[in-house]
Amino acid sequence: MYSEKIFKEFRHPKNIGEIKNPDGVGKVGNPVCGDVMHIYIKVGKNKKGEEIIKNVRFRTFGCIVAIANSSLLTKMVKGKSLKDAEKITKKDLIKGLGKMPPIKYHCSILALDALRKAIQDYKNKKGKAVK
Amino acid sequence: MKRRIYLDHAATTPLDKRVLKEMEPFFSERLGNAGSLHSFGQEAREAVEKAREDIAKAINAGQEEIYFTSGGTESDNIALQGVMKANREKGKGLVTSAFEHHAVLHTAQHLEKKGFDVNFLPVTKEGFVELSEVEKALHKETVLVSIMHANNEIGTVQPVKEIGEMCRERGVLFHSDAVQTVGKEKIDVQKMGIDLLSASAHKFYGPKGVGFLYKRAGVKAEPIAFGGGHEKGLRSGTENTPGIVGMASALKLAVKEMAEDNARERKLRNKLIDGCLEIKDGWLNGAREPRLACNAALGFDFVEGESMVLMLSDKGIAASTGSACSTKSLEPSHVLRAIGLPHVKCHGSLRFTLGRNTSAKDIDYVLQELPKIVQRLRKISPLGGK
Numbered sequence A: 001m002y003s004e005k006i007f008k009e010f011r012h013p014k015n016i017g018e019i020k021n022p023d024g025v026g027k028v029g030n031p032v033c034g035d036v037m038h039i040y041i042k043v044g045k046n047k048k049g050e051e052i053i054k055n056v057r058f059r060t061f062g063c064i065v066a067i068a069n070s071s072l073l074t075k076m077v078k079g080k081s082l083k084d085a086e087k088i089t090k091k092d093l094i095k096g097l098g099k100m101p102p103i104k105y106h107c108s109i110l111a112l113d114a115l116r117k118a119i120q121d122y123k124n125k126k127g128k129a130v131k
Numbered sequence B: 001m002k003r004r005i006y007l008d009h010a011a012t013t014p015l016d017k018r019v020l021k022e023m024e025p026f027f028s029e030r031l032g033n034a035g036s037l038h039s040f041g042q043e044a045r046e047a048v049e050k051a052r053e054d055i056a057k058a059i060n061a062g063q064e065e066i067y068f069t070s071g072g073t074e075s076d077n078i079a080l081q082g083v084m085k086a087n088r089e090k091g092k093g094l095v096t097s098a099f100e101h102h103a104v105l106h107t108a109q110h111l112e113k114k115g116f117d118v119n120f121l122p123v124t125k126e127g128f129v130e131l132s133e134v135e136k137a138l139h140k141e142t143v144l145v146s147i148m149h150a151n152n153e154i155g156t157v158q159p160v161k162e163i164g165e166m167c168r169e170r171g172v173l174f175h176s177d178a179v180q181t182v183g184k185e186k187i188d189v190q191k192m193g194i195d196l197l198s199a200s201a202h203k204f205y206g207p208k209g210v211g212f213l214y215k216r217a218g219v220k221a222e223p224i225a226f227g228g229g230h231e232k233g234l235r236s237g238t239e240n241t242p243g244i245v246g247m248a249s250a251l252k253l254a255v256k257e258m259a260e261d262n263a264r265e266r267k268l269r270n271k272l273i274d275g276c277l278e279i280k281d282g283w284l285n286g287a288r289e290p291r292l293a294c295n296a297a298l299g300f301d302f303v304e305g306e307s308m309v310l311m312l313s314d315k316g317i318a319a320s321t322g323s324a325c326s327t328k329s330l331e332p333s334h335v336l337r338a339i340g341l342p343h344v345k346c347h348g349s350l351r352f353t354l355g356r357n358t359s360a361k362d363i364d365y366v367l368q369e370l371p372k373i374v375q376r377l378r379k380i381s382p383l384g385g386k
Ligand SMILES: Cc1ncc(COP(=O)(O)O)c(C=O)c1O
Pocket: B010, B011, B070, B071, B072, B073, B074, B076, B101, B103, B148, B150, B151, B152, B177, B178, B179, B180, B200, B201, B209, B211
């Protein structure tokens, strides 16, 4: 039903939890399956002066694939620039996890939505601070 | 080898070794087609008819009222489709409940699409169909009422006798999907006023892919598949001799050992339920009784069933989120929705169903591992207080 990668990621998830005083938070849910995902980010700068995701954590109430996705995505974006993190697609995640029933593709979208919302939240806050 | 504990007996049961022994000769030695005239065929026919007699006795039916099928799904289909199509001149009304197995539910929905008038009755929070609801739904054109004997997910046993008596009084046919109760609860089709009843061998330690339909003599039903006219034209296809022999043998054993098995399972089951209710924010789905002795349908807030099932499986424990089919759909179980459980709670459901070989040690092991799993998943979950 699911690939070994999904099982492995589910059994040993990374980056679980919350971040105190996060720079951005993304909270999403899927009304059909009822799953809920929260992603927290802390933003910093790299040597080139680009904004990067210095730390990222998640909490997920959901199926095995949703938890596996949360873990994989947070691992993928940690240390990446915001620009690059925003470029990650559903395809990248699905490729990273391997075989799953198509009915489960939306679990990857859920994770990406949560991340994008967290980044947007950060940008909104920054915009306000500048004003 | 790693310890493995099977607690999913509502999905299917292991074939009893004693049953296997009875079946074995019919795979190759006693190979005859029960439809053949020669001695091989006659031998097979004899075995099939002996099985029919044993099965009829077990539910207090007549031998000529038992029809062999491929299992519960086919029996349900013949009962619903066959009876509704054959009784069109009386009317188009079918009454069933919202929490039937998909074999009944989807068949009823299909009939509705084909122009029949179907009523899906609500069920109570406790997991029961109410007699008054059935009564309200009956009308002049009602042909058939179909209410399951025990629910496969939450195990609650329905007031089938009362419903049967009322249907009889009102001149309406009554079918009961007894797939979860045949061999586990006492069944007497006369006393219970049942006109049609579905059963499946693999739920009572018999082989998979064989079942039967009881159809009271005189009840009109059309076949749903056509062929050589076996089973008095109601169900064509060469008789599954080893399966049928196995089913009869399994049912005889199950009936004989029913009281003992149930008493043991109920005691262990109660211990399991009580232990699980000690986990914070854990609950039992449906009333505790009347419920199948084997069934513990639980739920835990803030965690999701599929994750629990996999983590239990990693510990060698086989459980289920509800019905075996729910892995294919995102929608929460229609049974849990029917008993009014909110969406988010449906996702936290976990079903254990005990069996003949379940021991007290097995239950202790589950009660040792499950709280840790729930706790681990709650750490991942954004819901609930941390
Ligand atoms: C209540 C109920 N009805 C029908 C069925 C279908 O039976 P079978 O698997 O023999 O087709 C099942 C078992 O899955 C069941 O639990």
